[in-house]
Amino acid sequence: MTSQTIAILEPGYAAYDTEASVLAKQDVQIAPVAPETEAVPALQALDPVGILVRERTVDATVIDACPNLKVIVRYGVGVDNVDLEHARSRGIFVANVPDYGAEIEVSEHAVALYLSVQRRIPSRDAEVRRGEWGIGQSAVIPNRENGVLGLIGCGKIGLEVARKFRALGFTRVLVSDPYMPQEAARMAGVEQVQLDELCGIADVISLHAPLTSETRHILNAERIGMMKPTSIVVNVSRGGLVDETALAEALHDGRIFGAGIDVFEQEPVSRDNPLLYAPNTIVSDHAAWYSERSVVMLQRCAAREISKVLSDEQPEHWVNKW
Structure with a gap:
């Protein structure tokens, strides 16, 4: 044969x-x-x-x-x-x-990106290595006590992210996922809301949806504009879910606090991608799934x-x- x-x-x-x-x-x-x-x-x-x-x-x-x-x-x-x-x-x-089984790795990576952005770890590291010491007014860190996590998409990975954020003191988890049954949401202890409401309330928005014609740029300029100035965006799902230009502009303008990005619309990421130059933004190379x-x-x-x-x-x- x-x-x-x-x-x-x-x-x-x-x-x-x-x-x-x-x-x-x-x-x-x-x-x-x-x-x-x-x-x-x-x-x-x-x-x-x-x-x-x-x-x-x-x-x-x-x-x-x-x-x-x-x-x-x-x-x-x-x-x-x-x-x-x-x-x-x-x-x-x-x-x-x-x-x-990568829900463990992906959720861990999402939390790592969040913590790095929230605590400004890369910028603190760089300043110490340059001989600078002391947190100035430009390095304000928002309070996350009783924080609200917003999940766009909530399958196995989203639920694992929710569990880990609760361990960090987040007391509410909002979910926008049309495919999540009400009973499943109730059992998981999450609140199903409309996406616009989630964008206006959540302190951290983490994306865990598939990329389809309906979800492309689901986080667009309009919805980014609804977010609080202390909000953080985390994307460990698919790059096309986010309007990268709109997100970078919001970060440069100080309209949101930061972003942790593992995935991009074009991969490998182009050197002129605006997110590479946005303030308080951590990037990685589509590695969230890996161990x-x-x-x-x-x-x-x-x-x-x-x-x-x-x-x-x-x-x-x-x-x-x-």
Whole structure:
């Protein structure tokens, strides 16, 4: 039997032994396609039956380069980089990995960004290293006693963020999530409110929603304008949820206190992105999901979805259903 190929677009892990072990009984070969390699000719040469992808775009042209393609699996939750409709039209399964356990890592990263912004840790570090000492009037830190957390989207990660913020003394958690049942909100001890109300009340707004046509720029200039001058924005979800220019302008004008940003509309982030130069803003490189534990779990779960399809089963987390 001829070996089948699984292509990995934009490989970024140290090794693919985990995927190979999961797929060992199915006679496949794993072929990474380097980020600097043009996807279409590489895939035409490989003729893969499966694609594993991180952030690289899998559009109709990429999909049509693979005549025998059966399944595309996204390493992670968001699938906005995959043309779901075109894959559906060709009968190609698209799956994601929503349950690889990274809610611990992502929620921890959200809290770390918040604390770094709230306590001005990077600027204090830089000033001490420059030989400066003492907190001046320009380094005012707002009081967060009995603080209010606002969650835009509230799945497993949002609930874990809420739990950790409560441990920091936040006494209310507001949620804007049209897909969260009332009973689930009640059991979790969170308050469901309209998004505009959340923006006007919350001390910290943390985003945990998928990126869709409805959620793109859900935090826009108008809603940023509703926020308190002491508010902090934290985004560990998808960059496109936030109007980056509007957020940067609000930070420069002092209309909000700070921001902690792990994700950007364009990644890797462009050097001219205004958030890189906004005051009291902490940035990281889409790393909230990462730990040694979460990488292994993510690779294993993604490979299992490939394995199911090659065994003539539906993927467990099938996102473009027909």
